[in-house]
Amino acid sequence: MAEHKHGEMDITTQEKTFAGFMKFTTWSVVFFVFLALFLLIFAS
Known part of the structure; x- marks a missing residue:
């Protein structure tokens, strides 16, 4: 051996x-953070 x-x-x-x-x-984390921020600002 x-x-x-x-x-x-x-x-x-x-x-x-x-x-x-x-x-x-x-x-991926950066994308999802920006996606969450985008939805927080523009989603109603």
């Missing part, structure tokens, strides 16, 4: 996926 050595795994794909997920989440 191979020995585990800390820090040798290539995680570039996981880092790119996480960065994309965080960007999507951030923009």
Whole structure:
């Protein structure tokens, strides 16, 4: 069985996926906050 050595795994794909997920989440939250503000102001 191979020995585990800390820090040798290539995680570039996981880092790119996480960065994309965080960007999507951030923009989604911004969109929904503006949508809520818009509805608060203009919905009657």
